[in-house]
Amino acid sequence: MSTLHPLKVAVIGAGYWGPNLARNFANSPDWRLMAICDQDGSRAQQLADRTAAVAVTESVDELLASHDIDAVAIATPAQTHHDIAMRAIAAGKHVLVEKPLADNRADGVAMVTAAEKAGMVLMADHTYCYTPAVMKIRELVESGELGEILYVDSVRINLGLVQPDVDVFWDLAPHDLSILDFVLPGGLNSVAVSAQGADPLGSGKSCVGYLSLPLANGALAHIHVNWLSPTKIRQMVIGGSRRTLIWDDLNPQQRISVFDRGVTLQRQSDVLDDAAQRRASQISYRLGDTWSPALPEYEALAKMVGEFAISIREGRSSRTDGRAALRVLSVLEAANRSLTRGGRRSPVSGSGLLLEEAI
Amino acid sequence: MSTLHPLKVAVIGAGYWGPNLARNFANSPDWRLMAICDQDGSRAQQLADRTAAVAVTESVDELLASHDIDAVAIATPAQTHHDIAMRAIAAGKHVLVEKPLADNRADGVAMVTAAEKAGMVLMADHTYCYTPAVMKIRELVESGELGEILYVDSVRINLGLVQPDVDVFWDLAPHDLSILDFVLPGGLNSVAVSAQGADPLGSGKSCVGYLSLPLANGALAHIHVNWLSPTKIRQMVIGGSRRTLIWDDLNPQQRISVFDRGVTLQRQSDVLDDAAQRRASQISYRLGDTWSPALPEYEALAKMVGEFAISIREGRSSRTDGRAALRVLSVLEAANRSLTRGGRRSPVSGSGLLLEEAI
Amino acid sequence: MSTLHPLKVAVIGAGYWGPNLARNFANSPDWRLMAICDQDGSRAQQLADRTAAVAVTESVDELLASHDIDAVAIATPAQTHHDIAMRAIAAGKHVLVEKPLADNRADGVAMVTAAEKAGMVLMADHTYCYTPAVMKIRELVESGELGEILYVDSVRINLGLVQPDVDVFWDLAPHDLSILDFVLPGGLNSVAVSAQGADPLGSGKSCVGYLSLPLANGALAHIHVNWLSPTKIRQMVIGGSRRTLIWDDLNPQQRISVFDRGVTLQRQSDVLDDAAQRRASQISYRLGDTWSPALPEYEALAKMVGEFAISIREGRSSRTDGRAALRVLSVLEAANRSLTRGGRRSPVSGSGLLLEEAI
């Protein structure tokens, strides 16, 4: 497809997710996979063998010193993201980083600032955003098919591994938050968040959690994450003033349904009679058809590495750039604060501000 | 079935719900339907004709003066419940009242106090509690099949009528709250509630709402009510330490599923090594069978009027007595307060107290 | 709605189905329910009381002698249909008859012939045909939305009562057959049918059955009826050359789905290369959207009695007239013959013929 020279990339971290990145870089016409870096050299070698990467190294410094690499993809534990990314940016490499961007917002701000100053692309691997379903949702929201967003309700529950280091919010909610950031007009710009969590097992962290995020114009987003559910649900409802969309990710035969059903309230300014009366008379109900768009089939990660390449080539922010990841991180940190204060609504740092102020 | 003389009842209010009560009293071997009372005499007459009630009246006073009536069922608007019930109790009648018990907690307290002093049964028509599914859930919780309750998640959403006088919490959540009160060991005894509501249509009241109720031992109940959803969902998950139950009221072929799947955390007091290590090693996962009990088929209201009769005859509280209704009302009032304070956790009046203190 | 004088009707048979007919005639602006006739006078009286019918009689003769009746609805056992209908036609009454038209085809032919000679409307109560879903299916087929019909697969299974007098074919398949007759262009005109039945309980009749009906142009209809299934399925797939429709009658939220997915084979006459090659190259796949039309809500029987009135007033055949019922009956009889011959394809009497020949 591309007649340009492929960009050269190295993957750092050959553990759980690194192999998926390596495979997709290796198969992409936009990229040439040059090297695998992992503290465990044999693990790096194994991955290199499978993906035909040329070089293997245990040293990030050695890797970053190479002039033969344009970009790195960081798939190491969250607490190392900041350090590696800062060094990579300093070395003049574009950076793709796994979610979460960092394990605290301050580090994330530093990463975004450094990348912008250095003119490097800093992109977050918000994989879900590149699935056919979410791409279609973004398109439908953007085109106005749904009208104004009234509410979003997302449920992401299953029998999950109780993670040793993070709670259910940090484990699962980044998916929902990054998707919201991707599809909402203007991105995820809630000024506050309320979090309700429960640790009924006494595991030391929330295993069941709920986030409420007021959106613009009186709308509300709500996220339910849960490690203890015996059934798996991955469902998001996006209620709009014109239509409502339901995304059921576990129904491959009808992942997205768009309902032309709903309640409409005419907002008239020239009506003179009393308010309640007026309101009652202005409410109407639509009971229209349901429509389920056909979705193309492709691997989300392939689309994602493509976007990474394009944003580097065009010198533009990627669709899931560092700022998007920072918005997600900011909500998670605010949720932490809300949890410690009994669910009180906590302000989201940087929300609603220009970057200069936000960071 | 019963060889006792039937009790004598009158139904007050022949509007939306009264006919259902009248029909069930008329068909019950425990009851003899004596009269219908409605401000609109012709509406009362029509209902009397269909149910073979003997008398018709437009006057509550006249009705209550009759010595031939043991009990009244009140199916009038919520704001009239207190007045009619107080007069009925004063007249020595047992009282069944539609939900909500009253339109404010203070009135509800007065009703409960009056009934208890007078030795009259005051029962709430929490119809859902008498469905085969909820009766079975109560039985399963009581028998310990589920173990300790860890979390409850209830969703009750559909394209609903935007009510002129109440918001979505007061319209829909009483169902969930009364069910929780019915099935939880010890009833609904949350000491506080957080409410998140949205009015994205600008209708003047919440159309989308979420309630979070901390339960005993770190458990959490959460309720999602919504008038704007294009699809209808009636689902409650009750996560237990032994098993988890899912009630899907719209799936007649498998309304209740009990999953022997879940996470178990051993709580050992004698383990000496560091906490995180210990916790990790104590978590285990069960992946057992699923079981769906057959449910008997009967009409919930028939069961409900039967319970009303039995509690009168045995001189005991009914399973959904005035106090249960008061607990529901108390949560709704606390939710109101939470809403006006941006979702802040608001104490539930009377919770955790003996009645003397509670009311 | 109608400014015409209502037509006058009597219901014969106050057992299982008669009350439904009586209620709908009583509520229809097109009809005036005059009388109820049943061998059991008290049963007739009870029904008359509930539906405000004026007269009650135990005698069909007496009823038919009345000049005050335009039409009768026959809801008696199948073996009595022929006798009552013939007398009613002779008495100059229009006739609505429950399914099946008669318990044998010869009687059905006599009924159709008599009605046509006498100029009376003879209509079958194929209730399903008047449901919103089936009306919509007919409309979609007629408008060409589905293209040419390629196959129909219908499944109607549940835990059913093993009937004392009829097998599963005669109990359940009339629904599917009458629907096919209603929606297929040209009606149900299969020239033959193959039936496979099983009686694994040794009940003396088929409890599980399959019908295969070749349609025009190489298409095939297939019907699965089953009394022994623990789950209930009511599903019909209508595969078309342009689109495929699935009707799932137990999914109230999406009863009808129209899939723009399928296989297309271009039939070109000018291709010269070898056949297999040609065929392979002509096959293409469509993977388009799915669409679920909103359906109006009304009671099928109300629509049905309306059609009865209109066909009388307009002097035209009703949409489910005696001939339609005869086509259904003819298939059932042919299925009987096929069963006794080990599933061999058996010709359907009268199929593909004009009535003069067909009957």
Add this chain to the structure above:
Amino acid sequence: MSTLHPLKVAVIGAGYWGPNLARNFANSPDWRLMAICDQDGSRAQQLADRTAAVAVTESVDELLASHDIDAVAIATPAQTHHDIAMRAIAAGKHVLVEKPLADNRADGVAMVTAAEKAGMVLMADHTYCYTPAVMKIRELVESGELGEILYVDSVRINLGLVQPDVDVFWDLAPHDLSILDFVLPGGLNSVAVSAQGADPLGSGKSCVGYLSLPLANGALAHIHVNWLSPTKIRQMVIGGSRRTLIWDDLNPQQRISVFDRGVTLQRQSDVLDDAAQRRASQISYRLGDTWSPALPEYEALAKMVGEFAISIREGRSSRTDGRAALRVLSVLEAANRSLTRGGRRSPVSGSGLLLEEAI
């Protein structure tokens, strides 16, 4: 697990399915993958590289001449199975062969006869039989949980590729037939089959098909295969006299449901009154619980290659041996004959006979 020396195997055919076999042999403790054989040497080499097979060859003769190979797995086109298998058996190799065993029954008989004479294991790769779900079904049938089998209804439909060389029966029904053979007590021993097929596209072969197979004791198996369905269904109902099982392969959360619901007919020999009366009084209905067993998770092919090893070591027939494959082939051939005779019931060659006669 095994302390025995691994057996040595070569895979013949590196096309669509060969790689799956190679991978599973390579990962199995029971096997050592020695060689890959394919007419296209580079394709063989690629596969060998990925699976660490030692040798590569384009020549079956060369392969079979090797003393270092105990068994071969044949994953070549169906029409070549007979020739390669016969040579392999002659060379003293055990043989695993893809479905179908051969492209005609006579060849299949020759293969079974040759293997039995030579004392070699001839096994068919009926993969589905080794899935956790089918293994569990077999276990439940065997243990008597379901009672006597009354009927089986299998549906395997989706939007499938119209195959150039085979019709929908030969493409899809082998799965259902091999599963039936695996789970039914006594295997698939229908003496006859009726086939109904349709080719509404004019593709030159059936694209929609139905098979009816009378089983012992009045039971009936029925299979629906379809390439033209816009939705995918993989469902098998096994109705038993005690319980009924439904296998929904596309519902990972509840693949198998066992219903304790059904119809029971008491067969009493000492009842004297008339037959119809007797039958009515003997029918009863069970409305019991539903149960869904947890299934282990493993790859079916891993289990399958394990069974191949064990049957060789123990010198016994494998669970899906050549005779099982021959029974499947015999039904497919009989179905062909039925199709050409308008769906007439056609005898299945060899059914109900001992092998000596059957082949």
